[in-house]
Every structure is written in structure tokens, then in C-alpha cells.
Amino acid sequence: xxxxxxxxxxxxxxxxxxxxxxxxxxxxxxxxxxxxxxxxxxxxxxxxxxxxxxxxxxxxxxxxxxxxxxxxxxxxxxxxxxxxxxxxxxxxxxxxxxxxxxxxxxxxxxxxxxxxxxxxxxxxxxxxxxxxxxxxxxxxxxxxxxxxxxxxxxxxxxxxxxxxxxxxxxxxxxxxxxxxxxxxxxxxxxxxxxxxxxxxxxxxxxxxxxxxxxxxxxxxxxxxxxxxxxxxxxxxxxxxxxxxxxxxxxxxxxxxxxxxxxxxxxxxxxxxxxxxxxxxxxxxxxxxxxxxxxxxxxxxxxxxxxxxxxxxxxxxxxxxxxxxxxxxxxxxxxxxxxxxxxxxxxxxxxxxxxxxxxxxxxxxxxxxxxxxxxxxxxxxxxxxxxxxxxxxxxxxxxxxxxxxxxxxxxxxxxxxxxxxxxxxxxxxxxxxxxxxxxxxxxxxxxxxxxxxxxxxxxxxxxxxxxxxxxxxxxxxxxxxxxxxxxxxxxxxxxx
Amino acid sequence: xxxxxxxxxxxxxxxxxxxxxxxxxxxxxxxxxxxxxxxxxxxxxxxxxxxxxxxxxxxxxxxxxxxxxxxxxxxxxxxxxxxxxxxxxxxxxxxxxxxxxxxxxxxxxxxxxxxxxxxxxxxxxxxxxxxxxxxxxxxxxxxxxxxxxxxxxxxxxxxxxxxxxxxxxxxxxxxxxxxxxxxxxxxxxxxxxxxxxxxxxxxxxxxxxxxxxxxxxxxxxxxxxxxxxxxxxxxxxxxxxxxxxxxxxxxxxxxxxxxxxxxxxxxxxxxxxxxxxxxxxxxxxxxxxxxxxxxxxxxxxxxxxxxxxxxxxxxxxxxxxxxxxxxxxxxxxxxxxxxxxxxxxxxxxxxxxxxxxxxxxxxxxxxxxxxxxxxxxxxxxxxxxxxxxxxxxxxxxxxxxxxxxxxxxxxxxxxxxxxxxxxxxxxxxxxxxxxxxxxxxxxxxxxxxxxxxxxxxxxxxxxxxxxxxxxxxxxxxxxxxxxxxxxxxxxxxxxx
Ligand SMILES: [Zn+2]
Numbered sequence: 001x002x003x004x005x006x007x008x009x010x011x012x013x014x015x016x017x018x019x020x021x022x023x024x025x026x027x028x029x030x031x032x033x034x035x036x037x038x039x040x041x042x043x044x045x046x047x048x049x050x051x052x053x054x055x056x057x058x059x060x061x062x063x064x065x066x067x068x069x070x071x072x073x074x075x076x077x078x079x080x081x082x083x084x085x086x087x088x089x090x091x092x093x094x095x096x097x098x099x100x101x102x103x104x105x106x107x108x109x110x111x112x113x114x115x116x117x118x119x120x121x122x123x124x125x126x127x128x129x130x131x132x133x134x135x136x137x138x139x140x141x142x143x144x145x146x147x148x149x150x151x152x153x154x155x156x157x158x159x160x161x162x163x164x165x166x167x168x169x170x171x172x173x174x175x176x177x178x179x180x181x182x183x184x185x186x187x188x189x190x191x192x193x194x195x196x197x198x199x200x201x202x203x204x205x206x207x208x209x210x211x212x213x214x215x216x217x218x219x220x221x222x223x224x225x226x227x228x229x230x231x232x233x234x235x236x237x238x239x240x241x242x243x244x245x246x247x248x249x250x251x252x253x254x255x256x257x258x259x260x261x262x263x264x265x266x267x268x269x270x271x272x273x274x275x276x277x278x279x280x281x282x283x284x285x286x287x288x289x290x291x292x293x294x295x296x297x298x299x300x301x302x303x304x305x306x307x308x309x310x311x312x313x314x315x316x317x318x319x320x321x322x323x324x325x326x327x328x329x330x331x332x333x334x335x336x337x338x339x340x341x342x343x344x345x346x347x348x349x350x351x352x353x354x355x356x357x358x359x360x361x362x363x364x365x366x367x368x369x370x371x372x373x374x375x376x377x378x379x380x381x382x383x384x385x386x387x388x389x390x391x392x393x394x395x396x397x398x399x400x401x402x403x404x405x406x407x408x409x410x411x412x413x414x415x416x417x418x419x420x421x422x423x424x425x426x427x428x429x430x431x432x433x434x435x436x437x438x439x440x441x442x443x444x445x446x447x448x449x450x451x452x453x454x455x456x457x458x459x460x461x462x463x464x465x466x467x468x469x470x471x472x473x474x475x476x477x478x479x480x481x482x483x484x485x486x487x488x489x490x491x492x493x494x495x
Numbered sequence: 496x497x498x499x500x501x502x503x504x505x506x507x508x509x510x511x512x513x514x515x516x517x518x519x520x521x522x523x524x525x526x527x528x529x530x531x532x533x534x535x536x537x538x539x540x541x542x543x544x545x546x547x548x549x550x551x552x553x554x555x556x557x558x559x560x561x562x563x564x565x566x567x568x569x570x571x572x573x574x575x576x577x578x579x580x581x582x583x584x585x586x587x588x589x590x591x592x593x594x595x596x597x598x599x600x601x602x603x604x605x606x607x608x609x610x611x612x613x614x615x616x617x618x619x620x621x622x623x624x625x626x627x628x629x630x631x632x633x634x635x636x637x638x639x640x641x642x643x644x645x646x647x648x649x650x651x652x653x654x655x656x657x658x659x660x661x662x663x664x665x666x667x668x669x670x671x672x673x674x675x676x677x678x679x680x681x682x683x684x685x686x687x688x689x690x691x692x693x694x695x696x697x698x699x700x701x702x703x704x705x706x707x708x709x710x711x712x713x714x715x716x717x718x719x720x721x722x723x724x725x726x727x728x729x730x731x732x733x734x735x736x737x738x739x740x741x742x743x744x745x746x747x748x749x750x751x752x753x754x755x756x757x758x759x760x761x762x763x764x765x766x767x768x769x770x771x772x773x774x775x776x777x778x779x780x781x782x783x784x785x786x787x788x789x790x791x792x793x794x795x796x797x798x799x800x801x802x803x804x805x806x807x808x809x810x811x812x813x814x815x816x817x818x819x820x821x822x823x824x825x826x827x828x829x830x831x832x833x834x835x836x837x838x839x840x841x842x843x844x845x846x847x848x849x850x851x852x853x854x855x856x857x858x859x860x861x862x863x864x865x866x867x868x869x870x871x872x873x874x875x876x877x878x879x880x881x882x883x884x885x886x887x888x889x890x891x892x893x894x895x896x897x898x899x900x901x902x903x904x905x906x907x908x909x910x911x912x913x914x915x916x917x918x919x920x921x922x923x924x925x926x927x928x929x930x931x932x933x934x935x936x937x938x939x940x941x942x943x944x945x946x947x948x949x950x951x952x953x954x955x956x957x958x959x960x961x962x963x964x965x966x967x968x969x970x971x972x973x974x975x976x977x978x979x980x981x982x983x984x985x986x987x988x989x990x991x
Contacts, residue, residue, distance in 0.1 A: 328578065
């Protein structure tokens with residue numbers, strides 16, 4: 001373990017950064033500068049950021065430093081640099097969703113989660129890359145650039161929150177925000193060796209999150225450690241009357257409670273999560289994680305999720321159906337990309353959408369349009385909703401028996417860029433373990449569980465009952481402390 | 496050969512809310528300042544979300560209650576998807592399979608006393624958002640095409656009738672009764688110039704076959720009729736056109752799909768609208784951005800209790816309780832709920848509905864029209880008018896005097912609010928009170944008869960007009976005598 005004195009301050013954990021800011025051991029300007037310097041040094045090769053706001057970030061940092069110097073009370077995250085996925089609106093920014101369609105789109109309003117984050121004092125240093133409109137599992141669907149995995153630049157960081165995971169793995173920032181529709185926070189967190197949490201549906205406002213699939217999307221935190229994820233989750237959670245699906249449930253003090261030991265923890269595992277297609281090294285690491293829980297005094301028991309096998313099929317009907325509708329607004333009329341070659345109105349639509357969207361987005365729009373068409377609705381969409389209800393019931397029943405369900409995040413470690421590019425089905429299967437969480441609307445966390453022989457991170461997923469994020473965080477923290485997984489960092493940042 | 500006309504209507508009613516149905520923007524009609532009453536939600540900007548305006552839902556439910564509809568305790572929102580420049584999200588938030596109300600009816604009132612009302616069944620009523628307005632240039636080249644989204648997101652209730660209407664006149668009368676109801680309920684201003692009430696009419700014929708069967712002709716939907724007169728004209732035109740078509744082609748409902756037509760009011764004709772290449776598939780599905788609405792029986796009964804009495808019920812009561820003719824009742828109802836309330840206050844005070852109706856439809860309406868007053872600006876409150884009319888019916892003053900007093904008290908730019916006291920004072924001041932001293936009247940009559948033997952002679956020989964001169968003299972002698980009473984007593988003395 002490298003001595004903390006030698007660690008650049010951008011590489012410190014979020015709680016350490018906050019503590020040093022608070023006792024004025026470091027200034028926010030220093031922290032932001034360190035972050036910007038790291039981005040400057042490494043992001044040419046990693047490609048996590050689509051946009052960086054150096055002047056704005058420094059100005060905000062300076063203002064917090066001044067307020068601290070004057071002895072003013074500042075909010076809890078005052079001066080902390082954070083990265084956000086480029087699908088969350090903020091007044092004045094250009095928000096692209098990594099799509100040609102929105103290359104010039106500047107929203108006149110700020111997302112609920114970003115509002116809360118900024119009100120808590122965090123500084124948005126930049127916007128991170130993603131699969132176009134958050135559709136994908138490798139970041140390769142970005143119309144702008146590739147993001148590379150800081151652990152191995154030839155490999156994918158996962159997706160769709162590719163840049164949010166990579167920016168944390170590369171230790172530019174101690175935390176970031178991503179969005180998770182079928183695993184888009186957890187899978188890249190898993191492949192990048194960081195912590196990622198998908199909150200309960202309704203826990204975090206979706207207002208201002210550019211929708212992919214409205215009934216599945218949730219904004220959530222990524223961080224270098226579990227405590228960081230707890231701090232960010234606390235900052236962004238809470239009811240927002242502007243989002244009808246936001247739920248008015250009190251927000252526990254995750255940051256205060258995360259390190260409290262959890263007595264009598266019951267950890268479930270599901271044999272379906274160890275089925276064929278799961279990499280042996282990954283399987284072994286997850287089994288070791290279960291053993292570690294047993295050693296920590298938890299009760300580990302098998303549970304059943306009888307409809308887990310249908311989750312990918314149901315997801316790839318529901319998510320594209322909603323996407324096909326949500327993306328109808330990009331029509332070349334009101335804002336965004338408009339083709340300059342068209343003969344009539346129908347042509348204007350077809351050309352603008354044909355040129356503005358990438359192939360994966362078009363594939364999903366077509367899938368969804370088909371699934372919702374007259375004559376097919378009952379057979380596809382309505383059936384998928386039935387399966388969704390069954391999957392939700394499976395989880396309800398499982399959580400009668402256990403507090404959390406442990407399993408792999410993804411079937412493999414980070415795959416090579418280009419490897420699954422031409423095989424959408426193989427790409428879709430990388431979400432096989434994460435999708436059920438979104439269909440059931442429950443929370444789940446992904447955290448580093450170990451490393452493959454070739455030195456790639458392997459993620460452990462814990463799923464929990466609705467609005468029991470605190471249990472997930474506490475169970476994850478227990479594991480994190482005992483497993484000693486935090487000591488490794490990507491080689492590029494001196495790990 | 497003969498045929499029946501089959502008509503069903505789809506009526507879009509803009510609800511009278513301050514703000515739009517899924518955002519906080521104003522619903523004011525404001526074409527002068529396009530796109531100023533908009534926000535990320537009604538502009539359909541990425542990431543913006545809808546939140547249901549509870550007031551719009553309440554007004555929608557009250558509309559359905561007025562239409563005698565069932566209100567299920569659970570309803571949800573669906574997206575109706577199609578591309579059009581005035582639809583910024585690419586879908587309209589509407590209701591598909593679980594509308595908030597269904598199975599109601601509205602009766603068309605009888606046209607004359609003795610007729611029976613015609614029941615029109617309501618299939619369903621659902622709540623949805625309005626689209627914006629395209630101002631173009633239909634070429635689609637973008638040249639000169641503009642879009643105003645001020646209207647986008649305005650709450651609309653779509654009311655769908657069963658095909659129960661049998662002629663154009665009934666369709667018009669149905670719409671008139673519907674408008675009256677909506678205005679009474681206070682759910683819509685039904686301003687047709689501003690598009691608050693729009694109508695599509697589905698029309699076809701059931702031709703009587705030689706063997707007694709009925710042969711339905713293809714259904715035509717005439718869209719966007721923005722006046723009752725146009726609706727009537729369009730249906731009449733369609734009936735004639737379809738009959739001609741049937742005689743020419745013999746096409747039945749099985750031979751041709753439903754087509755949509757527009758109506759050109761200048762030529763009084765319907766015309767074929769450009770058909771879409773494929774049949775529209777709106778790909779309805781539940782809107783995942785909104786939660787379903789559940790209401791409780793308590794909530795519904797609370798809303799029901801706030802519901803004002805329907806025009807149909809009032810019309811019936813006006814006839815039963817106040818003895819009005821259908822015509823008089825309708826004239827009063829048509830003036831709006833305040834006017835009807837005013838009438839009821841006066842009539843229940845004077846116990847003479849006919850008198851109150853006459854006064855309201857003549858004197859009161861004349862003054863309101865001349866002075867361009869609304870009833871709230873009218874300085875004559877119902878109790879004051881009731882007092883004045885009671886004085887007439889109890890023969891304290893003449894009808895003519897009452898009109899003079901009435902006109903006197905509403906004179907001036909800003910007349911004071913009239914009270915019973917000001918009425919009494921005016922009568923006293925002007926000496927308009929009728930003399931009830933019959934002895935004085937009889938003495939004056941005897942005196943006049945004695946002084947006018949010629950006139951008495953004339954009268955007795957059959958010249959009725961001679962009585963007039965005698966009455967005039969008596970009236971002159973006894974100031975404030977009721978002319979009718981003078982006439983009666985004089986005739987008695989002359990004949991006796
Ligand atoms: Zn609005």
C-alpha cells in the first residue's frame with residue numbers, strides 16, 4: 001500500500017477528501033486543480049470526459065474556499081469535484097447523450113439530482129461519455145469517442161456509464177453520477193473496479209435525466225469506495241414533486257450509517273446466477289465472497305428466483321418499447337439535429353432521425369416500435385409486463401428469507417474493445433445479472449470483489465429490498481473492509 | 496328506397512383550468528405571443544416530466560358526472576404516438592383502454608311542450624392534452640411554417656357518443672345541450688372561436704333493402720367542426736353526398752374503410768382529406784412517466800356534492816315548479832347559470848314564475864343588453880326585483896309604474912344598488928302607489944257618470960270606447976288609482 005502522504009489528493013477517497021477540505025488541510029482549488037491535472041494527463045488515453053469545465057470548477061472551488069476562510073458554514077460536500085454522465089441536464093451546459101442528435105442541445109433547466117448535488121456543495125467538473133442515449137454495455141455506441149478501461153486501455157470500461165466509471169477508476173474524481181436502466185452503473189463499476197449503486201426506483205428524481213426507458217431509469221452514484229457511494233447517494237436522494245414516479249420516503253443518513261456493523265445479516269445466492277456463460281474466474285471470486293460473508297458471521301443461504309431466465313427477454317421488450325416512444329421527440333423539428341436534405345415533412349423526420357441516431361439506438365427504436373405495434377402488443381409488450389410482475393414477486397419472496405442477494409455483476413471481466421461490437425445479442429447478455437434489479441425496481445450495489453489473474457477487476461453485486469439501500473451499503477462496507485480490495489488501483493495511476 | 500341516418504359525435508372540450516394538464520403553464524388563449532406560455536415539459540424537452548394537474552382531473556370527473564357516466568376508481572395514462580410538428584414529444588398523453596369515465600348519457604330536450612327528450616348514450620369520456628398549433632404552408636419544406644406551443648398541454652376532455660343521433664338537427668341540438676351543461680358545470684367556457692369546443696362527426700346511412708334488411712354505407716368522419724352550424728351543415732351535406740354515392744356505387748361498409756373528410760364552411764361542402772399511406776397505428780401504451788390515478792368513493796361523493804344542478808333538471812323544475820313553458824324555461828337557461836339563479840330567486844319570492852320570466856326576458860335582458868352589463872354588474876339584486884314585482888301582483892302599483900321605477904333606478908352611469916327601501920321611496924316620491932280606498936273611487940265614478948250623460952249614453956248604446964274617456968276622468972280625480980280596478984268598478988256602475 002502506498003503511503004497516503006504520497007497519494008495525489010485527487011486519488012484520496014471521498015470521505016478523506018471531504019475531511020481534509022473541512023479541516024482546511026487542503027483547499028478546494030487544490031483539489032479541483034489536482035483533478036483537472038489528472039484529467040489533462042490521462043484522459044487523452046482514457047477518454048472518460050466529453051466536456052470539462054475548468055474555469056467554472058475553479059471559480060466555484062475558490063468561492064467555497066473563501067467561504068470556509070471566512071468561517072461560514074458550508075454544505076456537506078462543499079468544494080468536492082464530481083463527474084456527471086452526459087445525459088443529465090444542467091442550465092447552460094451542452095448535453096449530448098453522446099449522440100449526434102443532441103450535439104448542440106443546451107437545456108434551459110437543471111436536473112433534480114444535479115440540483116441537490118450542487119446544493120450540497122459538489123462541483124461538477126465535467127460530463128462523461130456514455131453509450132448513445134445510455135444504450136449499450138461497452139461505451140462503444142457513443143457517437144463521440146471511445147472510453148477505455150483504466151485497468152487495460154485495450155478493454156472496455158463497460159457501459160453505458162462508461163466515462164463515469166472510468167473517471168472514478170482513473171481517480172480523477174472520487175465519485176461520479178451515472179444512470180442505470182439495466183445495469184449501466186453497476187456493470188461498468190464492476191468492470192472498472194469501483195463501487196456503483198443503482199437506487200430503488202423512485203429514490204432519486206428522474207427530472208432532468210434524459211430518458212432511455214422511463215420505468216427502469218435511475219440516477220445513482222459511483223465512487224472509489226462504499227462510503228463514497230453512501231455520501232453521494234445521500235446527497236441526491238429525496239422526493240421531487242416534478243417527477244410523478246419519485247417516492248416520498250425519508251432519506252436515511254447513509255453517510256453516517258454506512259460503517260455501522262450489521263448483525264445477523266442473511267445473504268442469499270441464486271443458482272441461476274452461476275449458470276453457463278459465467279466466467280470461471282468470476283464464479284470463483286463470487287463464491288469466495290460468499291465464504292467471506294460466512295466468515296464474517298452472516299448466514300448464507302440459497303434462494304430461488306424462478307423467472308430470472310426470462311429477465312433479458314422481458315427487458316429487451318420493455319426497455320426498447322419505452323425508448324422508441326421517449327426518443328420520438330427527436331424529430332428534427334424543435335431542437336437537436338436536423339438533416340439539410342429533405343423533400344417533405346415525412347422526409348425531414350426520416351432523414352434527421354436516420355442521420356442523427358446511431359445503429360444501436362435505431363435497432364432499439366425499431367425493436368420497440370415493433371413490440372408496440374397493433375397485433376403484436378399483447379404478444380410482446382403485454383407479456384413482458386406480466387413477466388416483469390412475476391420477477392418482482394420472485395424478489396419479494398426471496399427477501400422474506402434474506403436481507404441481500406449476492407452474485408456476479410457481469411458474466412466476464414472487461415472484454416476487449418470491438419470484441420462484441422458486431423454481436424448485439426452477446427452484448428445484451430452482459431446485462432444478464434443486472435437487469436432483474438431494474439425490472440423489480442429494487443436497489444443493488446456493485447463493488448470490487450477481487451481481480452482476475454490478468455489483473456482485471458471482478459465485481460460483486462448485492463441486491464436488496466426496495467428502499468433498503470442502507471442494508472446494501474452496510475453489507476457492502478463489511479465486505480470491503482474484510483476483503484481488502486481497495487488497495488489495488490489501475491497501473492496508470494500508480495496502483 | 497329510403498334510409499336512416501346514423502351519427503355519432505366525438506367532442507373535444509377544453510377544460511377551464513388556470514394551468515395546463517401536466518405542467519404549470521398558463522392556459523390563457525394568447526395567439527399574439529406564441530410560445531410564451533411554455534416550459535420544458537410542454538415543449539417536450541429531453542428529461543422534462545409530466546405531473547398531473549389535480550384540478551383538471553376534478554373538472555374532468557365533474558364533466559363526466561354531468562353526463563351521467565360511471566367513474567371507475569382506477570384510471571391510467573397512455574401515450575398515443577404519432578409524428579406531427581405540433582406534437583413536440585412525438586406522442587400525446589391520453590387515455591386508451593381505461594378512461595376515467597364511461598357509459599353515460601345526455602338527453603336532448605324536447606323542442607316543444609309535449610315532445611319527449613331524445614337520449615344519446617355516451618360511450619366514454621377521457622382526459623388528454625391538447626397539441627400545439629401549426630401555422631403553415633403545408634409543403635413541409637419549412638418555408639413559412641411556424642409552430643405555436645402555447646396551446647400544447649391544455650387539458651381536453653374527449654366525449655364520445657354512441658351512434659344514437661338520427662339527423663343533423665339533433666346533432667346540433669345535442670351539442671347545444673352539451674355546451675349548456677358544460678357551461679353550467681363551470682368546467683369549460685366552450686368558446687368556439689378560441690377552439691374550446693371542437694367536434695368530429697361520424698356519419699353513415701343505413702339503407703333500407705328491399706327485403707327489409709338495413710345496408711350500412713361506409714363511415715365518414717368529418718373532422719374539426721368548430722361551430723354548431725357547421726356541424727349541422729356538414730352532416731346534411733354528407734347525408735346527401737353519401738346517398739348519391741350509394742346510388743352510384745352501391746358501396747357498403749364492407750367495401751370501403753372509414754375515411755376522414757374536412758368541411759369547407761365557405762362552400763358548405765365536405766372534402767376528402769389527404770389519406771395517410773398506411774392506416775394509423777398509434778401504438779398506445781401506458782405512460783411510464785405518470786402514475787395511475789386511484790380515487791375513493793369519498794372523493795367522488797365530495798366532487799358530486801360540489802356539482803351544480805344540470806340544465807336538464809332545472810328546465811324540468813322551471814316547468815313544474817314555476818309553470819314556465821319549455822320556451823320560456825329555455826330562454827332563461829340559455830342566459831347562463833347566474834341568470835337562472837336570479838330568476839329562481841325572484842320567482843320563489845313572488846310566487847309568480849310567469850311574471851318573473853316575463854320581466855327577466857324583457858325588462859332585465861333589455862337593460863343588460865343596452866348597458867352591456869353582466870348580471871354581476873346589474874344594480875338590481877334579485878330581492879329588490881322580487882319586491883318590485885310583488886308590489887305589482889298585490890296591486891300596490893301598476894305594471895306600468897313598476898317599469899317606470901325599474902327604468903328610473905337603473906339610469907345613470909353608475910346607479911346605486913337598488914334595495915326595497917329605495918324602491919318604496921321612489922314610489923312614494925313619485926306618487927305611484929295605487930289608492931286602495933274603494934269608497935273614494937266609487938264616489939269619483941258616480942261623480943263622473945253624473946257629469947257625462949252623453950258618454951254614458953254612448954256606452955250604454957254599445958260604444959265600448961266611451962268607457963275610456965270616463966276612466967280617464969276618474970283616474971284624474973283619484974291620483975294613484977289602479978286603472979284596472981277603476982275600469983271594473985265603473986263598468987259595474989254603468990251596467991248596474
Ligand atoms: Zn408547460
